[in-house]
Amino acid sequence: MTDKELLLLAVEAREFAYAPYSSHKVGAALLGKSGKVYTGCNVENAAYTPTNCAERTALFKAVSEGEREFSAIAVVGGLGDALSDVCAPCGVCRQVLAEFCDGDMPIIMGTPEKIVRSTLSDLLPLSFGKCDLNKQ
Ligand code: THU
Numbered sequence: 718m719t720d721k722e723l724l725l726l727a728v729e730a731r732e733f734a735y736a737p738y739s740s741h742k743v744g745a746a747l748l749g750k751s752g753k754v755y756t757g758c759n760v761e762n763a764a765y766t767p768t769n770c771a772e773r774t775a776l777f778k779a780v781s782e783g784e785r786e787f788s789a790i791a792v793v794g795g796l797g798d799a800l801s802d803v804c805a806p807c808g809v810c811r812q813v814l815a816e817f818c819d820g821d822m823p824i825i826m827g828t829p830e831k832i833v834r835s836t837l838s839d840l841l842p843l844s845f846g847k848c849d850l851n852k853q
Contacts, residue, residue, distance in 0.1 A: 720825045720832050723748055723791040728800070728829065730756035730771065731793055737761060743771035743794035743804060747779055750786040755779040759794075772810040776817065787818050791825040800828050811841040820844075 723746050731744025736759055743759045757774030769777075772792060779787070794804030803826045806814065814822075820838030827833035838844070 718748060718752075718754070718789075720789070720791070720823070720834065721829060723754070723789060724793060724825055724827070724829060724832060726754055726756055727771075727791040727793045730758050730775075732758075734758040734771070735760045738763070738765065738768075740796050741794060742797070743792065745771040745775040745793075746791045747772075747775040748788045748790070749779055749784040750788055751784055753779075753784060755782070755784070770807060770810050772806050773813050776813060780817065785817055787822060789823040789825060790814065790818075793826070793828070802831070803827055803833050805835075805840065808841075811837065812844070815841055815844050815846055 726746035727744040731742050734742035736742045738761050745757045747755045755775045755778045757771045759771045761768045792804055792806055793800055795801035805826055814837055818837050822837045824835045
């Protein structure tokens with residue numbers, strides 16, 4: 718699967734975003750090592766804090782279906798129908814991804830016309846994780 722193909726799946730997933738409060742619609746596509754792709758969108762809530770980001774929706778879908786190893790994630794977002802140049806995962810999503818993903822896992826962002834590539838360790842340096850708790 719190419720970066721662009723994964724990003725286009727994130728664009729499709731974004732169509733399902735439920736964002737009546739912020740209007741910021743986000744889509745994610747997470748590629749499992751099995752080859753299966755898990756998509757997600759943000760799901761907002763009137764009480765605000767229960768809102769779930771697109772990346773976590775995708776990751777929780779995957780883990781709840783038995784997949785725990787991942788090769789890449791694509792994330793797109795923006796206000797209304799417009800896609801931002803880059804929609805980077807929030808800090809909470811970076812931490813949640815770090816529970817299951819290696820630091821060198823590619824994070825694919827941007828737009829289909831201009832893809833921006835980073836890695837989890839670039840976005841979350843000096844992270845706290847299972848090693849700190851002696852859980853390998
Ligand atoms: N959002 C995501 O879905 N992923 C992120 O990484 C950043 C923020 C969502 C949450 C909320 O519904 C909206 O964008 C505005 O913060």
